[in-house]
Amino acid sequence: xxxxxLGTRVFTTQLTITLWGVALFISQxxxxxxxxxxxxxxxxxxxDGTTQGKPELINQDFLPRLELQFxxxxxxxxxxxxxxxxxxxxxxSHDRVGKIISIDITGDTAVVKAHVDMGEKLYTDYxxxxxxxxxxxx
Numbered sequence: 001x002x003x004x005x006l007g008t009r010v011f012t013t014q015l016t017i018t019l020w021g022v023a024l025f026i027s028q029x030x031x032x033x034x035x036x037x038x039x040x041x042x043x044x045x046x047x048d049g050t051t052q053g054k055p056e057l058i059n060q061d062f063l064p065r066l067e068l069q070f071x072x073x074x075x076x077x078x079x080x081x082x083x084x085x086x087x088x089x090x091x092x093s094h095d096r097v098g099k100i101i102s103i104d105i106t107g108d109t110a111v112v113k114a115h116v117d118m119g120e121k122l123y124t125d126y127x128x129x130x131x132x133x134x135x136x137x138x
Contacts, residue, residue: 035105035110039105039110039112040100040103042061042129043098043100043127045058046058046061046062047097047114050096050098051094051096051098052093053088053089053090053091053092053093053094054088054090055085055086055088055090058088059081059085062085063081064081065081066080066081066084067080068080068084095119096116096118097116097117098116099114099115099116099117100112100113101114109129109130110128111126111128112125112127112128114127
């Protein structure tokens with residue numbers, strides 16, 4: 001796959017990552033008037049936490065039981081939240097740019113598609129949240 005970024009053609013590898021167990025602790029009406037803003041803020045925390053070396057931002061919105069699922073060398077693989085977050089040391093920034101591609105909210109469920117551009121690699125993340133009382137979890 002190739003992507004044209006600012007006039008430069010970059011060849012990328014696309015990896016799909018599904019994040020399970022994502023949580024937000026927000027108001028009772030999670031998917032109400034400002035749903036999109038709340039979901040966008042969680043994504044900003046995720047992008048900032050992984051880019052700026054702020055693991056606390058990642059931890060605040062992802063449940064401990066989160067499981068990342070992805071394909072590596074043609075095989076399904078997974079990683080726990082703790083192992084994923086441990087890759088981002090406090091204060092050490094990473095060359096990655098996150099971008100929200102779409103947010104789809106239907107009833108009690110929000111599904112997000114995001115790209116994480118790491119220079120030579122472009123990752124696609126699919127994240128989902130389900131409203132359950134005061135928190136949103138998958």
